[in-house]
Structures are given as structure tokens and as C-alpha cells.
Amino acid sequence: MSEQFKPNIVAFLCNWCSYAGADLAGTSRIQYPANIHVIRVMCTGRINPLFVVNAFQQGADGVLVSGCHPGDCHYMEGNFFARRRFTMMRKLLEYVGVEPERFHMSWVSASEGAKWKDVVEEVVESAQKVGPFDQFRRNKINW
Amino acid sequence: MVDLEKLRTVAKETVSRDDVKYLIGWRQGTYGFRVSPHFMKEPEEAEKLIFSPLCSNNLATYLTSAEKLPVPRGEEPDTRKVALMVKGCDSRAVVQQIVEQGIKREDVIIIGCPCDGVVDLNKVKEKFPNVSELVQARWNNGSIIFQLPQGEEEVPREDVLADKCLTCCYPNPVEADVMLWEEVKTRGSDEFADVKEMEAKSIQEKQSYWQDKFSTCIRCYSCRNVCPMCYCEDCILDRLNPNWIFRSVNASENMAFHLTRAFHLAGRCIECGECERVCPVDIPLMKLNRKLYKETKEIFAYEPGLDLESKPLLASYRPDDQEDFIL
Numbered sequence: 001m002s003e004q005f006k007p008n009i010v011a012f013l014c015n016w017c018s019y020a021g022a023d024l025a026g027t028s029r030i031q032y033p034a035n036i037h038v039i040r041v042m043c044t045g046r047i048n049p050l051f052v053v054n055a056f057q058q059g060a061d062g063v064l065v066s067g068c069h070p071g072d073c074h075y076m077e078g079n080f081f082a083r084r085r086f087t088m089m090r091k092l093l094e095y096v097g098v099e100p101e102r103f104h105m106s107w108v109s110a111s112e113g114a115k116w117k118d119v120v121e122e123v124v125e126s127a128q129k130v131g132p133f134d135q136f137r138r139n140k141i142n143w
Numbered sequence: 144m145v146d147l148e149k150l151r152t153v154a155k156e157t158v159s160r161d162d163v164k165y166l167i168g169w170r171q172g173t174y175g176f177r178v179s180p181h182f183m184k185e186p187e188e189a190e191k192l193i194f195s196p197l198c199s200n201n202l203a204t205y206l207t208s209a210e211k212l213p214v215p216r217g218e219e220p221d222t223r224k225v226a227l228m229v230k231g232c233d234s235r236a237v238v239q240q241i242v243e244q245g246i247k248r249e250d251v252i253i254i255g256c257p258c259d260g261v262v263d264l265n266k267v268k269e270k271f272p273n274v275s276e277l278v279q280a281r282w283n284n285g286s287i288i289f290q291l292p293q294g295e296e297e298v299p300r301e302d303v304l305a306d307k308c309l310t311c312c313y314p315n316p317v318e319a320d321v322m323l324w325e326e327v328k329t330r331g332s333d334e335f336a337d338v339k340e341m342e343a344k345s346i347q348e349k350q351s352y353w354q355d356k357f358s359t360c361i362r363c364y365s366c367r368n369v370c371p372m373c374y375c376e377d378c379i380l381d382r383l384n385p386n387w388i389f390r391s392v393n394a395s396e397n398m399a400f401h402l403t404r405a406f407h408l409a410g411r412c413i414e415c416g417e418c419e420r421v422c423p424v425d426i427p428l429m430k431l432n433r434k435l436y437k438e439t440k441e442i443f444a445y446e447p448g449l450d451l452e453s454k455p456l457l458a459s460y461r462p463d464d465q466e467d468f469i470l
Binding site for chain 2 (some may be wrong): 053070071077080081084085087090091093094095096097098099100104105107122135136139
């Protein structure tokens, strides 16, 4: 590959912290990789691990889940549940042969525009390292 | 140890009670090594009940799969109890269902049958092929005696027992209203050898191993139907709108199905091994389930189905849960 591989990253951001953090990064004109596709959800606790599986099926090379720091959740405890859930999901994905570099979780608060940039850079970098992920794609149906 | 007289007397007494709808137990099957579940409504049927190393079915499934018909106007709903015979693993399924509030404790009568391990039919059939006459079996202190047409055969337990029974740590029911006979001693200890072997492989090896296994899946959903913990009335696999997992049988959907099935049992699987037993294409589903079991045990020090007062793993949290993977 002469050109560097550009991974598709799907990011699930919580409305109250990480989405606002990404917004801050934008308004502060911080440069970060443009490979990231943001999906806003109300809370990380709302993210069904099936969303992650589905993102991989539909063309993601990496998935990022980002929310409020523990204790800062707008709904008091949503991110605590999400943390347990994705601890298990991550182990399971690794066990069936999905590289751990493809799934990330982070805490980014509304004031951490600079941290958001670091997170995105690391996620994109690690997805680049393991390359495209097409073993798990939902094939287009050819009738 | 196994006292069939006691079992039948207790069954008779239980079914005669006014507040009991029926009793679910095991009875002789129709051929070979088969055993069927038996829904006993009349005390006279007690003679049919058996308990032997062939009783591998987990009857806890039937607690939640009974059809809930709408109650006709002017009639009271049927609030009678269901009596259930349980082995060690089955009792954990019942406890976990109670913990998750799938059923109520006062709605079941648990009849505990301490169990020294049940056989794996595939292993037995390999040892004794082409047996069509009914066979009976019994435990005999570390071995199993089969009453075959040609006479009795004694086989060491390691040769025929199901894998889950060889590593079983809970052979005695953890919760029971009546315990039928004295508790058996725990022979196994669980080191998760199969899971560790799998973990040691490289990512590419894991990927090809599981793709190979999942590619044979015909999506019959037997594993879901037989699982005592899969009792959602509206299962995500049956839902058409939104349709998360397509019905087409291909690599992508099979992978999504198996990930979903395994994940939905995270912190809930009680290792009864029924999914693997019924799988028509022999996918090692317990390897997936046991991986999650191992992680819950190691990370959260949690084992499902042991304590009626515990909370479900993924519906509770601790502020100091591990978060070393979070950026």
C-alpha cells in the first residue's frame, strides 16, 4: 500500500460530555484525523453492545465509545453500567478474533477538547496498525 | 445414594397438594439412552419418574417457557406453584432466574437431586453404538453402570461424563425445598483449561478457528430455545423492526448471532451445557460461555446463580470497577 490506509472509525459519544468535548475541539480549531464518524447517544449506558457488532458488520474498522468520567454521568450511573458491559464485550471480541486495537472506550468531559484530539489520534493510529477489517462485513446481496 | 422410592413418594405428596399445578421431572425415553422430561399432574404417574446419569436435560427451561394465555373474563389467574426436580446446575439456573425476577421464589417448589454427573450422549454412543433398546444406568461410586441388552457394563465416569460435569464445582443443589438424598462430594475443580488454551492462540488463529466453527451454524436457534437463561418473551433474534441480526446464514450474520448470544449470557450463564448438547452441528458454545464466566469470576469476583440475594452482574456496578482499558 503506497497510500496510508484510512480506517473508518465509528464513535458513539454521550450527549452531555464527549459530544460537547468534540464540539469544543471543533470550536477551538484543534486539528484531529477526519476518519471518525460520530453518532450521538444520550448516555454511554444507552449503547447496546450490539451497536458495536453492527458497526463492524456495516463497515467500521474500529469503534470508539466515549462518555463522561465516572461520577459525572448526567444520569448518575449510566457510565458505570457501560463500563462493566464493555469490559465484558472487549474480552469477548478479543476471544473470537477481533483485534483489541479495534475497540476503544474513553472518558472525555465537555471541557477536554485537547484530550478528545489525543483519543482520536490514538484510535485512528491503532486501527491503522491492524489494517482493514473485512472478515466480518455484511456482504452486499447480489441477487 | 439415588433413592427412587423417596423420589416417587415426594413427587406423589407434592402433586397431591392443592397449590401445585404440576411437577416437572425426568422419565424414561422411547429408545436407547434417551430420557424425556415428564410433566406430572396426577399422583399415579409417580412410577414413571426416574433419576439416573442419563438425565442430562435441564428442566429449569420449562419454568419460563410455559405459555401464558390471557385469563378469560371473570376467572382468576392460576397462581398454583410448579414443582421442579433439579440437579446442581439446574438449581443454579432457577436461582439466577429468581435473582433476575424472571420467576418468583414462592411460585416454585424446588426438589433437589444431588447428582454425581450426567453422561454425554455422544461419548456413550461411541462406546456402545447401535443400541435401540431402552437402557438404564446408575451411579456406582466413581463409575457408571449401564444395563445394556447384552448385560451390565461398568464404565469409569471420566470416559462417559459430559465435560461440564468433569469440572463441576456445584454438584449439589444450591437452593432446595426438599433435598432427596445426602449430598455428593464435589469431585471436580474448574481450572478453565479449555478457555486458557484458546486464549493462548494468536488473533489470526482464533479468528480462523471461530469462523470455521460458526460457518457450520444453521441458525436453528436450538441453543437459545433450550437455554434456561434465554427467556425474553420478545427475543432480539425474532424482532423484525429494527432487524439487528439478519436471518441470512452467512459469515457475518452467524458471527453477529453468536456474539450476541454469548454476550446476553455474560454473568448469567450457569454452565449447564445444554446449548452445546443440543447443537446439531457441534459448535463448542461452552467455550464462548466459559470465557465470559471466567472473566466475570476473575474481574468482578462474581458467579451467577449461587445467592438469592445477589444482584445480576450487568445490572449493578461498583464505583471502583476495573477500567484499565479505558483511554
